[in-house]
Amino acid sequence: MRRCEMLKEKKEKFKNIGKVAIYPGSFDPITYGHIDVVERALEIFDKVIVAIAENEEKRPLFSVEERLGMVKAIFKETPNVMVDSFKGLLVDYVAKTNAKVSLRGLRATSDFEYEFHMASMNRSLSPQLDTLFMMTSKDYFFVSSRTIKEVARLGGGVEGLVPDLVVRRLREKFKLPVTKRKQIGWDD
Numbered sequence: 001m002r003r004c005e006m007l008k009e010k011k012e013k014f015k016n017i018g019k020v021a022i023y024p025g026s027f028d029p030i031t032y033g034h035i036d037v038v039e040r041a042l043e044i045f046d047k048v049i050v051a052i053a054e055n056e057e058k059r060p061l062f063s064v065e066e067r068l069g070m071v072k073a074i075f076k077e078t079p080n081v082m083v084d085s086f087k088g089l090l091v092d093y094v095a096k097t098n099a100k101v102s103l104r105g106l107r108a109t110s111d112f113e114y115e116f117h118m119a120s121m122n123r124s125l126s127p128q129l130d131t132l133f134m135m136t137s138k139d140y141f142f143v144s145s146r147t148i149k150e151v152a153r154l155g156g157g158v159e160g161l162v163p164d165l166v167v168r169r170l171r172e173k174f175k176l177p178v179t180k181r182k183q184i185g186w187d188d
Contacts, residue, residue: 004034012167018046020099021132024090027052028060029166033140037105047080049097054087056158061149061173074163079102091126102131107141152156 021041027034027050034050041048052067062070064085075081086093090102102122104115112133119131135141143161152158152170161169 008142018098019044020047020097021045021101021103022049022050022051022090022094022099023103023105024051024053024086024093026058026060026145027071028058028062028145029067029148029162029169030071031140031145031162031166032160033105033107033136033143035163036137036140037103037134038075040104041132042078042080044132045081045101046104049082049084049099050075051090051093052083052085053086053090062169066169069168070163070165073165089125090152091129093151094126094129100128100130100174102129104131104133105136107136107144108134127156 020086023034023038023041025034038050050062050071051126052071054064060067068083068085072083075083094102102119104119106112106115115131115133119133122129122131136143140161148158148162148166149170152167153174155174158170162170
């Protein structure tokens with residue numbers, strides 16, 4: 001299928017789906033903090049598109065395909081959540097959808113400065129695009145994908161911070177020696 005036809009097909013997929021927010025991010029891996037933001041956004045929007053950014057500069061642990069698979073599995077029972085991926089500028093991706101809002105989760109004031117700059121740049125590039133900031137639930141404000149990966153890499157438990165599927169995939173990625181696995185209770 002030619003790229004032009006693929007873009008046309010993708011645009012058709014997003015047509016007539018109501019009030020839509022795009023939740024872009026690397027989701028490497030998705031956490032309960034991300035899921036919390038999506039669930040609360042569904043109280044405001046008809047659809048939320050979880051848009052997984054393809055950004056090799058971040059050196060992701062999971063491939064785009066792996067992240068797509070995990071996020072789709074997590075939201076498989078939630079028909080008003082769409083899962084997709086994109087490469088390049090967010091505003092170019094948004095132009096292919098019916099979205100007018102970019103959704104961003106904030107954990108702390110340190111997140112805000114970076115997110116404010118990104119929202120301002122996106123607004124400069126696409127004046128019709130607004131950004132909605134949502135504070136992550138107090139239960140997850142300390143959780144980040146980077147921290148989850150680091151804790152799992154060092155053999156720590158991340159249960160309760162990410163879905164069980166993500167815990168299993170992290171265990172597969174960080175193949176710890178059997179003795180270490182037993183010590184931290186990874187053997188099921």
